[in-house]
Amino acid sequence: MMGGALTKLKIDTYKDDTYSNSSKINTDAFEAFINPTSFSMTYKTKHNTDQANGNSKASLGYIASPPSDLQLEFLFDGTGVTQANPGNKLINTIAEKLGKKDAFVKKAVEKQITDFYNATGKLDGTIHKPYNVVITWGDLHFKGILSEFTIDYKMFTNEGKALRAIGKAKFSESISKELAAKEENKxxxxxxxxxxxxxxxxxxxxxxxxxxxxxxxxxxxxxxxxxxxxxxxxxxxxxxxxxxxxx
CATH class of the missing domain: 3.10.350.10 (LysM domain)
Incomplete structure (x- = not known):
């Protein structure tokens, strides 16, 4: 197996669905603390299902291809178990700089979720909507908007602070007509x-x-x-x- 630097999933934020350099917002970009545990794509095709009278079968006519969906599942961890993984040294580095490892661990899950939601779901008052995003990870390159986000909290400290959570995010494809036309013509x-x-x-x-x-x-x-x-x-x-x- 060939080695190499660990590539982290990245979410870049944009004001609109043109995804142009002028609409890019660098301040709220998100990089996964721990890469997704899984992801799946859903592709759709819409057909005309009308059936002629007297026919037992129907000939489906193509109408359109609705936007595809991307489902991502993240592990938000604040237990410190990622220390054993050399590809996740960021948690240890930040903790050491703070000088308060326990304090960092207790806040880690909350901060990770907040950073993710700031990039994907929070309403930006200047554009009156959440950001459009470009999600890249390996061969994955998806442009769209967050449509659903569910958090399952799994572990807690004695004070009730979350130590681990599973985030399930669904993104729907959203691309301007102009950009779609360009991408169809590579x-x-x-x-x-x-x-x-x-x-x-x-x-x-x-x-x-x-x-x-x-x-x-x-x-x-x-x-x-x-x-x-x-x-x-x-x-x-x-x-x-x-x-x-x-x-």
Missing amino acids: QSPDLTHKRTVQDGDTLPLMTDRIYGDSKYYLEVAKANGLVNFRQLKPGSELYFPPIEKIS
């Missing part, structure tokens, strides 16, 4: 692609996936400031500029 000259490097990825291979041709890999390397493009670091992010800018 060769769109004015669409910038961002991808997370996986084990085994090479720049020519990734370039071929994005543009349908690997010949642009040197231009992509230049755009990302790569000195040695033959050794890509798993978990790092690469930007693939619009074709018209590199061809």
Whole structure:
């Protein structure tokens, strides 16, 4: 099994469903303290189910593809058991800096849930709605809005403070018509692609996936400031500029 840096699920926040750089809000971005225990995708297709009189069977006609749903399940932990996992050193680092490990543990679950909800569900008064979000983790890249969030509290201190909770979040896909049109045409000259490097990825291979041709890999390397493009670091992010800018 090949090793590499632990990639954390990240939620970037936006004012609207264009997901443009000008609408991005950096202050409330969320990075998972512990990666999701599971996630699932639901895809839907709407058909016309009308059946002609006298027919025992119906021929379903395609109407539309409604927005897909993403279900994520998080573990919010404040027990300190993650110390044994070298990929979750953040809790220990913060605790040591505070000098009060017990105090941190008691507040950890509450803070994690608050940070998550601030990024996904809290009403922002300046835009009169919660944020649109882009969720990235490995091959997962989902654009949408939070539609449901359920928290199951599991463990408590003697004072009744939560030590562990399971958060179940449902996101519904939400993309502007303009952006959807661009994404359906992956060769769109004015669409910038961002991808997370996986084990085994090479720049020519990734370039071929994005543009349908690997010949642009040197231009992509230049755009990302790569000195040695033959050794890509798993978990790092690469930007693939619009074709018209590199061809």
